[in-house]
Amino acid sequence: NAGVTQTPKFQVLKTGQSMTLQCAQDMNHNSMYWYRQDPGMGLRLIYYSASEGTTDKGEVPNGYNVSRLNKREFSLRLESAAPSQTSVYFCASTDRSYTEAFFGQGTRLTVV
Amino acid sequence: RKEVEQDPGPFNVPEGATVAFNCTYSNSASQSFFWYRQDCRKEPKLLMSVYSSGNEDGRFTAQLNRASQYISLLIRDSKLSDSATYLCVVTEYSSASKIIFGSGTRLSIRP
Numbered sequence: 001n002a003g004v005t006q007t008p009k010f011q012v013l014k015t016g017q018s019m020t021l022q023c024a025q026d027m028n029h030n031s032m033y034w035y036r037q038d039p040g041m042g043l044r045l046i047y048y049s050a051s052e053g054t055t056d057k058g059e060v061p062n063g064y065n066v067s068r069l070n071k072r073e074f075s076l077r078l079e080s081a082a083p084s085q086t087s088v089y090f091c092a093s094t095d096r097s098y099t100e101a102f103f104g105q106g107t108r109l110t111v112v
Numbered sequence: 113r114k115e116v117e118q119d120p121g122p123f124n125v126p127e128g129a130t131v132a133f134n135c136t137y138s139n140s141a142s143q144s145f146f147w148y149r150q151d152c153r154k155e156p157k158l159l160m161s162v163y164s165s166g167n168e169d170g171r172f173t174a175q176l177n178r179a180s181q182y183i184s185l186l187i188r189d190s191k192l193s194d195s196a197t198y199l200c201v202v203t204e205y206s207s208a209s210k211i212i213f214g215s216g217t218r219l220s221i222r223p
Contacts, residue, residue: 033211042118042199042215043156050209058210090155094211098144098203101211103155 135200
């Protein structure tokens, strides 16, 4: 019963470094999402993907790129990390009925 | 204007109290509505869906008013374990659906 798996759980980067956050779901869901959550705030949508091969920008896409590798996997890349990208990142997925979004446990990223 | 707006709180109420949260959304094309619960440093989890007819799940009642673009959550007989952040969520269907979260309302139940 893995559900949505995110890796890594914690990461510290130096300004200017790059990294990729990985997300995989085993529920055969079509839609996948990346959110960031800053202290005391709600989740802000970075990018989403309605199906394999399609991606769309959300509310805060600047500084990020995504890749929907296949139906299971949706990765988020920071090309040149900035301190403003320090946040908790959540990946989520839903099926076609959108009755419930399932989340990974989050990646706590600090950029110094 | 944010797409989904909530009173951030915090709400600090005694055990056994009734507490109500409100949420407004800006896109009249929004089609599905939910309340999620998030515990500190954890991922959000679905609390309940929200329907125009209103729906109840134990001590929790959710209501949707499409005309006013307004969603509510009522918690009766609150328990210490209800302490969490409650997130209002709206789904917009188009060629690619979006799930939009409000900023959350923090609830703290005191003994």
